[in-house]
Amino acid sequence: MNWIDIGHIDDVPLRGARQVKTKVGCLAVFRTGETEVFAVSNLCPHKGGPLSEGIVHEQKVTCPLHNTIFDLNSGESLGVDEYRIDTYPVRVEDGRILLDRDAIAQRSAA
Amino acid sequence: MQKLVVIGAGMASGRLLEQIIAANPAAYDITLFNAEPRGNYNRIMLSPVLSGEKSYGEIVTHDDAWYAENRITCRFGEKVVSVDTDRKVVIGEKGEVPYDKLVFGTGSSAFIIPCPGHDLPGVVAFRDLEDTTAMTEAAGKPGARAVVIGGGLLGLEAAAALRLRGMEVTVLHISTHLMERQLDPAAGYLLKKDLEKRGITVMLEASTKEIVGNGRVEQVNLADGTELPCDIVCMAVGIRPSVKLAQDSGIACGRAIKVDAQMRTQTPDVYAVGECVEYNGALFGLVAPLYDQAKVLAKTLLDEEETFVMRELSTKLKVTGCDLFSSGDFAEGEGREDIVFRDPARGIYKRLVIENDRLIGAVMYGDTADGNWFFGLIKDATDISDIRETLIFGPSFQGGAQVDPLSAVAALPPEAEICGCNGVCKGNIIKAIEAGATDLGAIKATTKASASCGTCTGLVEQVLSVTLGDDFVLPAAQPVCGCCDLTHEDVRRLIKVQELKSQEAVWQELGWKTRNGCHVCRPAVNYYLLADWPLDYTDDPQSRFVNERNHANIQKDGTYSVMPRMWGGMTTPQELIAIAQAAEKYGATVKVTGGMRIDLLGIQKEDLPAIWYDLNQAGMVSGHAYTKGLRTVKTCVGKDWCRFGTQDSTGLGIKLEKKLWASWTPHKVKLGVSGCPRNCAEATCKDIGVICVDSGYQVSVAGAAGMDVRETERLVDVATEDEVIEWTTAFVQLYRENAKYLDRAYKWVAKVGLDWVKETLADDATRRALVERFDISQSVYQVDPWAERAQPAEAVKFHPLADLTKEAAE
Numbered sequence A: 001m002n003w004i005d006i007g008h009i010d011d012v013p014l015r016g017a018r019q020v021k022t023k024v025g026c027l028a029v030f031r032t033g034e035t036e037v038f039a040v041s042n043l044c045p046h047k048g049g050p051l052s053e054g055i056v057h058e059q060k061v062t063c064p065l066h067n068t069i070f071d072l073n074s075g076e077s078l079g080v081d082e083y084r085i086d087t088y089p090v091r092v093e094d095g096r097i098l099l100d101r102d103a104i105a106q107r108s109a110a
Numbered sequence B: 001m002q003k004l005v006v007i008g009a010g011m012a013s014g015r016l017l018e019q020i021i022a023a024n025p026a027a028y029d030i031t032l033f034n035a036e037p038r039g040n041y042n043r044i045m046l047s048p049v050l051s052g053e054k055s056y057g058e059i060v061t062h063d064d065a066w067y068a069e070n071r072i073t074c075r076f077g078e079k080v081v082s083v084d085t086d087r088k089v090v091i092g093e094k095g096e097v098p099y100d101k102l103v104f105g106t107g108s109s110a111f112i113i114p115c116p117g118h119d120l121p122g123v124v125a126f127r128d129l130e131d132t133t134a135m136t137e138a139a140g141k142p143g144a145r146a147v148v149i150g151g152g153l154l155g156l157e158a159a160a161a162l163r164l165r166g167m168e169v170t171v172l173h174i175s176t177h178l179m180e181r182q183l184d185p186a187a188g189y190l191l192k193k194d195l196e197k198r199g200i201t202v203m204l205e206a207s208t209k210e211i212v213g214n215g216r217v218e219q220v221n222l223a224d225g226t227e228l229p230c231d232i233v234c235m236a237v238g239i240r241p242s243v244k245l246a247q248d249s250g251i252a253c254g255r256a257i258k259v260d261a262q263m264r265t266q267t268p269d270v271y272a273v274g275e276c277v278e279y280n281g282a283l284f285g286l287v288a289p290l291y292d293q294a295k296v297l298a299k300t301l302l303d304e305e306e307t308f309v310m311r312e313l314s315t316k317l318k319v320t321g322c323d324l325f326s327s328g329d330f331a332e333g334e335g336r337e338d339i340v341f342r343d344p345a346r347g348i349y350k351r352l353v354i355e356n357d358r359l360i361g362a363v364m365y366g367d368t369a370d371g372n373w374f375f376g377l378i379k380d381a382t383d384i385s386d387i388r389e390t391l392i393f394g395p396s397f398q399g400g401a402q403v404d405p406l407s408a409v410a411a412l413p414p415e416a417e418i419c420g421c422n423g424v425c426k427g428n429i430i431k432a433i434e435a436g437a438t439d440l441g442a443i444k445a446t447t448k449a450s451a452s453c454g455t456c457t458g459l460v461e462q463v464l465s466v467t468l469g470d471d472f473v474l475p476a477a478q479p480v481c482g483c484c485d486l487t488h489e490d491v492r493r494l495i496k497v498q499e500l501k502s503q504e505a506v507w508q509e510l511g512w513k514t515r516n517g518c519h520v521c522r523p524a525v526n527y528y529l530l531a532d533w534p535l536d537y538t539d540d541p542q543s544r545f546v547n548e549r550n551h552a553n554i555q556k557d558g559t560y561s562v563m564p565r566m567w568g569g570m571t572t573p574q575e576l577i578a579i580a581q582a583a584e585k586y587g588a589t590v591k592v593t594g595g596m597r598i599d600l601l602g603i604q605k606e607d608l609p610a611i612w613y614d615l616n617q618a619g620m621v622s623g624h625a626y627t628k629g630l631r632t633v634k635t636c637v638g639k640d641w642c643r644f645g646t647q648d649s650t651g652l653g654i655k656l657e658k659k660l661w662a663s664w665t666p667h668k669v670k671l672g673v674s675g676c677p678r679n680c681a682e683a684t685c686k687d688i689g690v691i692c693v694d695s696g697y698q699v700s701v702a703g704a705a706g707m708d709v710r711e712t713e714r715l716v717d718v719a720t721e722d723e724v725i726e727w728t729t730a731f732v733q734l735y736r737e738n739a740k741y742l743d744r745a746y747k748w749v750a751k752v753g754l755d756w757v758k759e760t761l762a763d764d765a766t767r768r769a770l771v772e773r774f775d776i777s778q779s780v781y782q783v784d785p786w787a788e789r790a791q792p793a794e795a796v797k798f799h800p801l802a803d804l805t806k807e808a809a810e
């Protein structure tokens, strides 16, 4: 793992998200609890809704365009249509949000 | 076969026949007399028939087919004139019938005060379908007036129903407070207030001197000299058991026909059931004990053992919006202790009377959800010393559990009575469910629960829901979403009643099943909280859909549209130049909208704060084209320019827009102001439309021009601009405080009724209070969201948190 500091936890609103631009496209970093964060691909596979703009509840996000709900742990959608979004390792240390640079690099190589 | 003759096809004898036939259809050859020219119907429901909420057909309990199928000889419209108990024959108007067993089920008749004029046409009671029809006909005349004499259960149901039909109604009551037999003065006071709010005039300590009229009632005169012109008088001052026939036939009577605990009169083979009965010195006026009697008499007639037992009764009023509950004894007395809870702001009053550690009486007004639980405690004489301190807060408080109505129902013991009319307890219903009755109709058919007055329908559904779990979907009353069992209406009510002022409080107290809701309930709850508690609750952007959170409309390519406000559609060259420059600078596509404004499409999210800043600099603010809030006020040019214009429609539109902008509402709100009835501003398909006329302004509401198209309906005609603004603001606030989230105004008005809206707003004090509450909310929310977010500290939040694209790949 190769952690990179992307910002302070308080830069992401509780039950909200911010975007992070990477070579594999835009990621969404969600803050679902005081110190609980998730990083997933920002793009909804259905019609490209920006997931970082969705409503965040429990460990899930609802796509702002057509309400597909994704589990942020697995990246899998709930409900009839099956979609999947990529998930990325992320953690919080001393109030800083750290993203795994290798995971992103791997994805871009693949 | 033995011959059974029944006199009177009423609610009690109807139940009796059902019971006999269910037990043994071949037991008797039955003849049924009824003075009314029809069979048995649910008399209780004459109230909703009178108000127009139900039709007669819907309240028939036994139709011709039922009588035919069960081979009952019907002699409807034929009065029994005498009974010869020696020869054992019943003599009807059209001839004799012999009997082996005879049942009196003659019920009661309304008591008519024998004042001068009581027999004039237009003076009616409220007892049967004929009375109901007479009143309905009187109500058909525009501007018709009714005087209801008697402020008890029946009188008030009649008054409320006639009011719903649009009549002007005055209730005369002899005592110092309404329903004095069931309510104490405090509850009576609240009831009076609620009735007055609906536009019913209530006169207490009013004694009727005479009814006058030339061939038909025209006026009621009171002892104090008051004169009340009217088109109809409804006397609802009490009932008297119909026992003349029995008396004349030599059957022992006191105030009514005397029966023993098997419903036998003192004459062999003659029985009685219903309101015409006196048992142990007591008379009856509610159906619950009559159904018990019917059950007992059926057994007696089938030679089985059964004993009638008197039980506690409880009273409810079938007037929507006047929730009252009363049971037991609540007179003051030595050794009795009162527990009182009042919430003046919400019109809630509860009083419990305790004697020897037992609850002996309960009166509640405004919030009667716990009535059945208290009733159970009274009936069972439960020792309440352990829970005395918290007793008044009801059952859910006792376990420390949530106040979710479902958990309250789940907590009820099997003996708890659910349907008061039919004496059906929770255990009976659960048994019926287990035997396969899995919807309301089936429960009604098998247990009779909710089949009479219907006020317990919600409870029965909740028992179904608690018992069947996911297999039962609460009909009509859909929960907000999967996170809770409550409807939007319940959530709104509980947020107000329990003063829940944060999302956490809502999740906790209302039993949310998820940690913090979902995309369906969060925006609704966020709205309810900010609408009800503008000063205590802070709007949560994370509970808003993207457009409202970002203050711009997201487009399908992920860019946004930006639309500055143009007050009443007015703009200036300077504004247009600023808009043009911004459009060029941020690469916008420009479109003129249907709401008289200019839309800049295709703006990147990061650019939003900057374009807002530029537009702010030119004096423009957000047009809120993305909110559930005030959108536009469409105007025509008005009398300054137009040769037809009658008033300054543009100026009024601007004033309205300046008053209402930036307020949050359950759904979007659009206004139109037209300068003359030619209606160039298309005001009559808006949520609120104003049409200027020579004499002033016509304010109408509840129009729509979306998937549904509908014309507005007139709310009020006023003379001045200030009044237009006051009424409009009050209407918006009423909508804000009461509607379900995402119901447009027209949907909400359809649910609550335009009459209710009109009546509420017609009250000067209520209307002003609404405006005041709106102003308080605006003191917090009437700010330009663009200006706030154009600040550098806020603007960065519209940028990505980090940009790793320039990171060297390793």
Ligand SMILES: Cc1cc2nc3c(=O)[nH]c(=O)nc-3n(C[C@H](O)[C@H](O)[C@H](O)COP(=O)(O)OP(=O)(O)OC[C@H]3O[C@@H](n4cnc5c(N)ncnc54)[C@H](O)[C@@H]3O)c2cc1C
Pocket (backbone or CB within 6 Å): B007, B008, B009, B010, B011, B012, B013, B014, B033, B034, B035, B036, B043, B044, B045, B046, B047, B078, B079, B080, B081, B105, B106, B107, B108, B126, B127, B128, B154, B157, B242, B245, B273, B274, B275, B276, B284, B285, B286, B287, B288, B290, B316, B318, B421, B453
């Ligand atoms: C508007 C209204 C609202 C009410 N609301 C409620 C409520 O919410 N809850 C509640 O518990 N109770 C309510 N009641 C009371 C309830 O309806 C009565 O308690 C019940 O109907 C009495 O039943 P019964 O069978 O004794 O008499 P009834 O239902 O009155 O039946 C008696 C029948 O006998 C007939 N009859 C009388 N004399 C003769 C004769 N000589 N020959 C032939 N036929 C004869 C009459 O025409 C009548 O049809 C209400 C009553 C009214 C009028």
Ligand code: FES
Pocket (backbone or CB within 6 Å): A044, A045, A046, A047, A048, A049, A063, A064, A065, A066, A067, A068
């Ligand atoms: S784009 Fe996500 S649900 Fe349609």
